[in-house]
Amino acid sequence: KSTSLGASSPTQDGFTVTVELEGLFTQCDSDQLGQAVLTWRNRDEPSEQGTLVMDANANVLTAVIPKQEAGTVVRYGVGVTFNEGNALNLPDNDADPWYEFFVGEVIPLYCTSFESDPEAEGWTHGLAAGEPNEGADDWGWGSPRGSAQNGDPTDAYSGENVFGNDLVPEPNYNGNYQSNIENWAKTPVVSTAGHKNVRLQMRRWLNVEDGQFDQATIKSNEQTVWSNLDSGQGDVHHKDKEWRFQDVDLSDTISPEGTVQVGFWLK
Numbered sequence: 001k002s003t004s005l006g007a008s009s010p011t012q013d014g015f016t017v018t019v020e021l022e023g024l025f026t027q028c029d030s031d032q033l034g035q036a037v038l039t040w041r042n043r044d045e046p047s048e049q050g051t052l053v054m055d056a057n058a059n060v061l062t063a064v065i066p067k068q069e070a071g072t073v074v075r076y077g078v079g080v081t082f083n084e085g086n087a088l089n090l091p092d093n094d095a096d097p098w099y100e101f102f103v104g105e106v107i108p109l110y111c112t113s114f115e116s117d118p119e120a121e122g123w124t125h126g127l128a129a130g131e132p133n134e135g136a137d138d139w140g141w142g143s144p145r146g147s148a149q150n151g152d153p154t155d156a157y158s159g160e161n162v163f164g165n166d167l168v169p170e171p172n173y174n175g176n177y178q179s180n181i182e183n184w185a186k187t188p189v190v191s192t193a194g195h196k197n198v199r200l201q202m203r204r205w206l207n208v209e210d211g212q213f214d215q216a217t218i219k220s221n222e223q224t225v226w227s228n229l230d231s232g233q234g235d236v237h238h239k240d241k242e243w244r245f246q247d248v249d250l251s252d253t254i255s256p257e258g259t260v261q262v263g264f265w266l267k
Helices: none
Strands: 011-013 016-022 033-042 049-053 055-057 060-064 073-082 087-090 099-102 124-129 139-142 162-165 182-186 199-204 216-220 223-227 244-249 262-266
Touching: 016 033, 016 073, 049 060, 099 244, 139 182, 223 244
Parallel strands: none
Antiparallel strands: 011 016, 016 060, 033 049, 033 073, 055 060, 073 087, 073 099, 124 182, 139 162, 182 262, 199 244, 216 223, 216 262
């Protein structure tokens, strides 16, 4: 029987979603595909939704989400079942169980891949609360050094570098954020150049406990625009297992001067 059954992260080309199953042994009954279903919805209008049975060609699954209007954010998830009851759900994150993509063209106002030093571009970071011990403000720039123990990435989404928490090697850092601290990282102040529809679009890899205990927050001009799930029970931890695309609407936070500054807070 297969012990490494899994799937690659879905790829999305236009409205076509493709999933490649991995570790299948077709001679095993447990690896016989039952059904694969893609569920989608409009993020801002959840009543606009649908369920699609995915086409299977050997170990490759595909489905085409219906066309959507420009400016829409589409969310989707994939569920795969096998004949003996095994199942896969993608994305594999109970706190954020939907992939998403933005429909339409965008005009870049500020971009970075972190291949050059972000602090030289105007990024800042600091400690907002807690004892100022070594590593309390652990934002840094460099190559990710994740491990199986902490579930963090071993590679950047593109290039070599990222801006994130606790990137410095042992012995002083171990890839984990400290308890009872609050720290932040902020982008440069960005001109919106008169645009009224302004969005943050990025790749995220976040691992924090349930929002009842730990809060990862995105703010725009000090207004909260996203935070990790607080389940009310304390047992739904946010565990990304891949670089996730995330779209955040900043339009209501543009300053009177026509600027935005995005902050990433960890508490």
